[in-house]
Amino acid sequence: MINSIMQEKNLKITSARKELLEVLNSLKRPVSFEDIKHKITMDKATFYRNISKFESESLVNSFESNGKKRYYEIRQFPHxxxxxxxxxxxxxxxxxxxxxxxxxxxxxxxxxxxxxxxxxxxxxxxxxxxxxxxxx
Amino acid sequence: MINSIMQEKNLKITSARKELLEVLNSLKRPVSFEDIKHKITMDKATFYRNISKFESESLVNSFESNGKKRYYEIRQFPHxxxxxxxxxxxxxxxxxxxxxxxxxxxxxxxxxxxxxxxxxxxxxxxxxxxxxxxxx
DNA sequence: TAGTTAATGCAACTAAGTCGCATTTAAAAA
DNA sequence: TTTTTAAATGCGACTTAGTTGCATTAACTA
Structure with a gap:
């Protein structure tokens, strides 16, 4: 179903994207790059480029909290x-x-x-x- | 009155601190380091050390917004x-x-x-x- | 006024995020 | 299935916010 989500948004289905969406989807809570960098194999430039693409396609939400880090999460209902x-x-x-x-x-x-x-x-x-x- | 505020908090009254509080007080809106760096003469290390001290003494509030910058403001009523x-x-x-x-x-x-x-x-x-x- | 302690400036550092470029890969065309 | 091509990737270099160590300076105290 992760594939069909990307198809709907006309995103090329790559292994990096599948991996990233699967990790975000399995955690279902806001995470920073640091939180998940050991769980993903892609380069950090790829992480940021994909997260940013996911955001502009409304698949991911982000916000900043107390630290100087940004947190990302799969967009579910607004909360x-x-x-x-x-x-x-x-x-x-x-x-x-x-x-x-x-x-x-x-x-x-x-x-x-x-x-x-x-x-x-x-x-x-x-x-x-x-x-x-x-x-x- | 800026001096007496610092005295109440047992903060040493230095020219850097007076300058910083005066700038924050005159602007009365949240500003980032970048916003005010040309308005202050202290080193950025001094800025961050003092802002952080002001925060722990409840003189200043901070939060992060959309960019990757932190915003600081004189603490008035909570808002x-x-x-x-x-x-x-x-x-x-x-x-x-x-x-x-x-x-x-x-x-x-x-x-x-x-x-x-x-x-x-x-x-x-x-x-x-x-x-x-x-x-x- | 002299002495102590904290504050400062400077330089080096860390970490998040970005960018250019050469290479690879997904997917459409042939 | 193979070829084509545009987009995605990895890498390395870069930028910028914020931090830290250290030597120097300045504010308070006795």
């Missing part, structure tokens, strides 16, 4: 992401719609903060002045 | 940002609260999409499958 400042985990948020912004088209939402696990270990008063929203 | 994928403009969103995420502490929100100006020039059908939320 937001949450990056934890403590453990640096990136979570895909399923059901969270972004707020209303009249006149704007929101394509992506990225939230940062402290995830459920880490929140329990963090003293709230250390966050004085930083809190946008603290959930109950 | 979200909107990055336009078309014109790459970064807007500070004043009154937009992030959604509820039970158990999580949200410290930052970054939305991407198409800003008010650019939305008028974009054909909605080009966005098939990408739309998270299209405002009325």
């Amino acid at each position: 937001a992401h949450f990056v934890c400042n403590v453990c640096n985990t990136i979570e895909c948020l399923g059901e969270i719609p972004p707020p209303t912004l009249v006149g704007y088209t929101i394509l992506d939402a990225l939230y940062k903060g402290i995830c459920r696990n880490c929140t329990q270990g963090v003293c709230i008063k250390d966050l004085q002045g930083e809190i946008m929203y603290n959930s109950p | 979200a940002h909107f990055v336009c994928n078309v014109c790459n403009t970064i807007e500070c969103l004043g009154e937009i609260p992030p959604p509820t995420l039970v158990g999580y502490t949200i410290l930052d929100a970054l939305y991407k999409g198409i800003c008010r100006n650019c939305t008028q020039g974009v054909c909605i059908k080009d966005l098939q499958g990408e739309i998270m939320y299209n405002s009325p």
